[in-house]
Amino acid sequence: MSYNNILSEYQNGITTITINRPKKLNALNTETIQELHDAFDEANNDTDTKVIILTGSGEKAFVAGADISEFADFDVNEGTKLAAQGQELLFDFVENLSTPVIAAVNGFALGGGLELAMSCHFRVASTNARMGLPETSLGVIPGYGGTQRLPQLVGKGRAMEMVMTAGMIDASQALNYGLVNHVVEQEELLPLCEKIAGKIMKNSSVAIGKAIKAINANYKDGKDGYNVEIKQFGECFGTEDFTEGTSAFLEKRKADFPGR
Known part of the structure; x- marks a missing residue:
């Protein structure tokens, strides 16, 4: 299957899905969310794929957030529909896949980007990763599961602070919070994810x-x-x-x- 905004590559039991909008810092728009759903669905139904790795193209961003230009003029009903459809199509879908999904967080994972990383089964980050939910600075709240998954991972108090301040935390702090499992230099990010995937693939x-x-x-x-x-x-x-x-x-x- 061919895509406009993502790349999907299979090798040795691992399907690596790369969000490929580097000029937009891999921001999520409607088309990208649909393509990600399709790629995850295809990989999950491929019996040869034992682990899925999700990452962003380039060295700056995993996903820098949602494409705000798509919904800046939405009304209440359209905003509600946007969150509901996005959660069903991608974020909840990824969380409930039977194939393990590892997020390789390279650079910025903000807003919808952090929400996407949190929907994966666990996360590995590069040292230059920066994570946050800045939605309150735009007059809105996280709508793709961020208010639910973040406190599950880091605790209620830390989640409240991150959402209320709309600030970012670095990779070291994310590791301390339990938001990511490992932090490595960027060139070691995918190799470590592949090494972990290799351990997973030895099991049922x-x-x-x-x-x-x-x-x-x-x-x-x-x-x-x-x-x-x-x-x-x-x-x-x-x-x-x-x-x-x-x-x-x-x-x-x-x-x-x-x-x-």
Whole structure:
């Protein structure tokens, strides 16, 4: 599939999706959000893809935010629809993929960019990364899940401060907050993400997908995460990966998971 605003490349079990609007600092517009949805959907349905890495083109930005020119003149109904559609099409969609998604945060991740990184399953940042939710400086609030995911990751007080001040934090502070898992020099960013992906790919993709579902359930209203865990745990016993994993352990060999 060809795209105007993103690049999608598969190699050795990893699909790397790159937001490719460097002149706009990879800002998210409607077309880019749709293309990202399509690329994630395609990678998630590709049985050869075991891990997805998301990053931005160039050295300045992961995603510097949303394309404000698209919604500057929206009314209440249009603004509500913008947030609802965006969350469903991309941000919630990414969070609930069964394929692990790693955000490789290179440079600015602001507004919708940080919200997109937070919808990924975890984040790795370069030392020049800067993150924030500046929406209140524009007279609006984060609308793509930022008010929900940020406190889940960094705690209520820190999230309140970041949203209210509309300020940025650097990579070191993001690591201290638990917003990112690792910080490395920019040239080491993708290699580290690929190294982590390699570790993930040694394990059962079926079990990982079920683990994602169980972990996410803890953060969803009306869901009992323990019951979801019990159900997903039980379902593992009916998979070929479980048979292979337990057999390999008992036979003292490395497992070769079929992914079924």
